[in-house]
Amino acid sequence: MSSLQQYGLLLGITIGTVGFVLSLFALARTFGKARREPGKDVPATAGQLSRDPVWVRYHARYYGYALLFLAFDMEMAFMYPWAVVYKQVGLVALLDMGVFLAILFLGLLYGWSQGALRRQ
Amino acid sequence: MTTQAFFIGFFGLAAVWFGVVVFRTHSMMRSALALLFSQTALGAMFLGMQAEFLGVLQIMMMATEMSIMAIFMVMFMMDPGGLGEMEMTHQKRLSLVAGFVAFTGAAAVAVLFDWGPVVSVAPDAAQQTADLGLELLGRSMLIFETAGITILTAMIAATAVAILPIEAKTTTNEY
């Protein structure tokens, strides 16, 4: 199977999954529809009818981690091709990546020392 | 060839469509995730162009990065839910002109430039990844390590700008 056929197959599976879910919805529809009743459509609030929207500026306390994560995520782009040829290249590859990771680790240590790695 | 054309055409249109949605919606969250799916569609285009590693990497990385962008947008933008139906576009005339010029330029380059003979057979995906690895460890090693330094700079800059240092925080804290 050529790689293009493989991608086509994956796309087909995606579409097939959507179709499967739609048919489940259709099946459920044959059992009956949801009845509209007052108060039923209020989002879950433990018995209270809260009416205000919650789409507000949300304070995520992990933003320090998130900033460092962006950098680490980037670094993974280099790790995979490196890993594939690692054995072939040998010690040079180890040293190379060692230096690269050491640089990154410095960043981690800096963030750590400044308090990025905690709940803000 | 038709599969390829289909992939590139379909996902190209999807990428453009999601790109338009980024500015057509009022909700920050929709905007961020539309950008995410636009990038995902770009990744799928890469797949169609037989750059498998690049495509999969794009599909993977953009999902996390754009999600993190989403949380920062929700943290710092006014009215992230779009309930106030805020307009997302600015300086419409200028951006229209700029977009038109850029599009014409790109189209002109695509049409007028002599691309030479089309490379018919790309190396298979496994070979591409291995070649990329060898390139990183050989000729482009310096670029690769420079990228490391750049990432380090970004980490330090981000920390310095965004994080309240520990000493300052303990003095403002009551407990």
Added chain:
Amino acid sequence: MTSLLIILLLLAGAYLVAVLEAWIANGRLRFATPVLAGIAMLGRESIVPRQPDRIFFETAPVLLLISAILGAMVLPLTPDLITTDLATGALFINAALVYVLVALLMAGWGPDGAYAMIGGWRFLGQLIAYAMLIVMPITAVAMRAESLLTTQIVVSQAGLWNIVYQPLGFGLFFVAAMALAFLPPFDLATANSELASGVEAEYSGVRLAVFRLARLTLVMTLAAATVVFYLGGWQGPWLPPWAWSGLKILAVTAAMLLAGRLMPRIREADLMAWGWMLGIPLALLNIFLVGVLVLVWP
């Protein structure tokens, strides 16, 4: 044809996960329960909360299911029983499973409910804690296999399974996989007692059924990934390859489901701190150790 067979196997596996989950939870082994529960769920009303982001709300369960299924498509059950043996399989499974996060963010934001939204954002924090512990151990696996092909990764473990060759990586991957599947003790996004089921709070009826199915499939996919990357895949004496794959996958699933029952839920602050201050240094150490090991004793 193969792909259809694999999808059916995956669904059957998800079914077994449901049976296993109920067995571990209440000690009763009943094979009919998930079917009955599923039919009951289809028959229930599927309520859409007022004024939601309808696109997000409807897309989230489907995206979660697609993500789990696509992730499984690159995992071999036997040398031939694999849908797409992508050349970048070990990377592709990451790419597919990252959309679990996107789905949960959508499910959290979509219904405009406080519990769901907090659950969704919590899962983003969880991803930041576990993601590196998925990709870095996989890198170390790829170093040994010299390939991102999942079949090649299984073949590379012919002499010695990776669980012995790189036990540190296995430990990190196993824990991170549980966090990815938001299984207890990492069920921060769906914590019942803290968020009244969090991202699942607003789903009911058929939408909840799809959500649950997706979660079970996800557990299955991750167990299969653990088997492929660390437990030698289909390899094993006496039994045929498919039987080995099946047995190992069920064993890993059972271990994942059981572990969560025996301990309290982790705190979000602890998860983040340990993931970064302990997990990432250990993952880097693992890469280094495997690097040295690969050179001296391949």
Added chain:
Amino acid sequence: MPAETSHTPHHMSHTAPVEYTCPMHPEVVQHKPGSCPKCGMFLEPREVSADSRPDEHAGMDHSAMNHDDMAFMSMIDVTKDLPRSNDGLPMDWIDVPFGPFFPGLPSALLLILTLDGDTVAGARAQTLAENTALLPDSAAMDAEHFVERLAKLDPLAPLAYRLLARRAIENAAGVEIAPTTARGRIGALERERIASHLGWLALFAQQTGFDWLLQRATALQLHSQQANRQQMLALKPEIDRLKKRLQRTPLLKSRSVGLGQLLPDDKLRGPVARAAGITDDARSTDPAYIALGFKTSQRNTSDILARLQVHLDEISHSLVLIEAAGSIDTLPLPVVADASGDGEAVVETPRGSARLQLRLDQGRVISAQLDTPSTQHLSLINALTEQQALGDALLAVGSLDLSPWEIRQ
């Protein structure tokens, strides 16, 4: 920022015509209250006047603005009045109700948390349990009726309140009780304490998603509720196993150590106080208890872990007391024909000491005052949850072991 307008009080004093508008969507105007068809928010009343279009919304209208004067959407202007988190970021806070039917909290307890992200910025708690009519304020009631009513006050600790009422009445009537009866009562009270503390463990397990403990503690609680002395004593090995298992449980310590800390305060009662190092136990002054070799369990760290340890210690010690007491009384109704007088009693309920003062007139209770531990603990919630992560805050509230039924507002 339109959200600012949502809390602005409007002048409603005179009888100008009022229309209702959405804080987010000024174009939505109705003549009667209701919710916005666009976002579902409650419509706010507004007087109909000449300037009925508020100007502050012009800031949202980008396309119409002249950008040169930079008047649009200045983040500093817009956020300067918002509350600040402790890292200095101005965010929107939302009020989220937890209760009266929330999986991780006692039913009928309404806890409204002001959330800044998933951190608690403030808390309001109240009980929705209907218990106000249980004590006679004006109408007198006969002693037996009174005991029954008090026993029904708190379905989570009926025996303790029944005992409290009996002892107060006996105190008022000047009745002496026999030592064997006193020991039997200790047996009954301690059995209820064991069941209640196991319930505490079950709530802890439920809040932390610790399924194994939830199943074990619930099963043991059901066993112990109606058990006789032999059956109670037979539970001892199982409880020992449970304690040993908890010591070895991973993540349990990190989930509870240093969290939910309370300063030693005279509002603390019962296990919460004893976990804070306060020797507050009505049992330690009771001669019947002293005769059985009672000693208080105590910890000093005042966190959730300390409360867990105190509860576990007390379960074991209560078993010892039941063994020494020799019997479990059934607490029959008191017979106080037509005695009169003032009486007072203190009973160490599973949640802490409850105090009852009453006046008896011709065998009828004519007035009574009750002080319960949960009433005191309810006021601690704000201090306990402030600036805590949501999960920690809820766990801390749970560790107070509030009974909404005995809270008297």
